[in-house]
Amino acid sequence: MVRGLWQQVEQRDPFPVRDPDPADPDCDVCGALVAQRADCYRLGDLSGVVDRNVELRRHPHSVEDL
Incomplete structure (x- = not known):
């Protein structure tokens, strides 16, 4: 029996980054x-x-607001 040339493997991010918490809840x-x-x-x-995480990291909050 000949097996396929392709084998499916689990892919993970080698550098996982934690989701950011909101700066101001x-x-x-x-x-x-x-x-x-x-x-x-x-x-x-x-x-x-990823798009939402970028927006969360870039959403401005002034020091006075926090």
Whole structure:
């Protein structure tokens, strides 16, 4: 019996990065991004997860707001 040339292997990120927490838990924008990220995880949209994480990291909060 001849086996296929391709073997499926589990792929993982060799440099996993923790999802960022919102800078301000009371911020509406941060809350919406966290909810959208959860939806992306649920749908298997890892590109969307990364996009939301980038937005969370870049969302501005002044020192006075924190």
